[in-house]
Amino acid sequence: MAASSSSSLSSVVMVVLLLWLAALASAQLSPTFYSRSCPRALATIKAAVTAAVAQEPRMGASLLRLHFHDCFVQGCDASVLLNDTATFTGEQTAFPNVGSIRGFAVVDNIKARVEAVCPRTVSCADILAVAARDSVVALGGPSWRVLLGRRDSTTASLSQANSDLPAPSLNLTGISGLVGAFANKSLSQTDLVALSGAHTIGLSQCQNFRAHIYNDTNINSGFAAQRRANCPAAAGNGDSNLAPLDAATPTAFDNAYYRNLVSRRGLLHSDQELFNGGATDRLVRTYASNPSSFNRDFAAAMIKMGNISPLTGSQGQIRVACSKVN
Numbered sequence: 001m002a003a004s005s006s007s008s009l010s011s012v013v014m015v016v017l018l019l020w021l022a023a024l025a026s027a028q029l030s031p032t033f034y035s036r037s038c039p040r041a042l043a044t045i046k047a048a049v050t051a052a053v054a055q056e057p058r059m060g061a062s063l064l065r066l067h068f069h070d071c072f073v074q075g076c077d078a079s080v081l082l083n084d085t086a087t088f089t090g091e092q093t094a095f096p097n098v099g100s101i102r103g104f105a106v107v108d109n110i111k112a113r114v115e116a117v118c119p120r121t122v123s124c125a126d127i128l129a130v131a132a133r134d135s136v137v138a139l140g141g142p143s144w145r146v147l148l149g150r151r152d153s154t155t156a157s158l159s160q161a162n163s164d165l166p167a168p169s170l171n172l173t174g175i176s177g178l179v180g181a182f183a184n185k186s187l188s189q190t191d192l193v194a195l196s197g198a199h200t201i202g203l204s205q206c207q208n209f210r211a212h213i214y215n216d217t218n219i220n221s222g223f224a225a226q227r228r229a230n231c232p233a234a235a236g237n238g239d240s241n242l243a244p245l246d247a248a249t250p251t252a253f254d255n256a257y258y259r260n261l262v263s264r265r266g267l268l269h270s271d272q273e274l275f276n277g278g279a280t281d282r283l284v285r286t287y288a289s290n291p292s293s294f295n296r297d298f299a300a301a302m303i304k305m306g307n308i309s310p311l312t313g314s315q316g317q318i319r320v321a322c323s324k325v326n
Contacts, residue, residue: 075309
């Protein structure tokens with residue numbers, strides 16, 4: 001009887017172990033995920049991204065930002081792409097997203113091209129991850145092997161988009177600071193500083209940097225005056241007026257962003273917080289003087305960010321259209 005019980009217990013343990021190993025395997029992403037199921041996927045995405053960025057360089061920053069705003073809410077599951085419906089509110093009207101995130105038509109075009117090659121095979125979440133990498137490369141930045149195998153969510157979270165996406169008003173530390181916001185996603189201070197380097201491309205709205213150029217003291221006076229010319233002090237006036245996040249080389253993915261911070265020319269309060277007498281000053285100086293170090297750490301941080309809570313295996317679905325659930 002004892003031997004039989006022991007044998008049964010061993011069988012149960014073995015089954016549980018096998019199920020755990022299967023779950024672990026299904027949760028692992030791989031750079032070769034589509035090598036057999038859709039070998040033309042990566043080339044198809046790259047061609048569409050390269051064309052879009054060539055037509056409008058700013059689109060590279062927009063596609064990169066979509067991936068970031070996706071991963072910080074529910075994980076990298078393409079939830080940011082879901083449109084509102086009569087019974088469903090998505091993330092696009094969240095404060096950090098409304099009137100700001102863009103590039104949806106480009107993503108739809110990429111998805112249509114991929115669907116033509118491999119129907120119901122490549123997820124929108126993976127398209128965002130690959131498009132982010134290809135956008136950086138198209139603007140002169142580093143490349144990396146994108147891990148693949150994500151699936152798309154059937155839900156989104158407006159409340160999480162409002163709470164988890166780092167705001168341009170955040171301080172470095174303290175309650176709801178930048179360090180904490182990234183740590184909540186298992187990202188380190190190095191990841192924080194490296195990923196912030198994405199602000200070497202793209203534009204920001206006046207409403208996001210008004211407080212910094214009018215109220216903060218850790219800003220170059222000439223730079224502040226230049227930005228005030230297109231961003232009135234009164235809220236509501238010129239809120240949507242745009243300025244480059246990196247005025248030095250706004251359409252080149254390089255390390256000028258960090259040199260701007262050292263010279264107190266960060267556009268956003270949260271940008272300049274990275275070089276304001278705190279723990280991240282050293283990294284900013286390193287990246288400002290060593291572009292290869294920045295490129296290496298940025299690529300590593302993008303891979304790490306892309307692995308935030310992906311849906312894999314039988315979780316979620318492969319959306320046919322990125323803007324709606326099947």
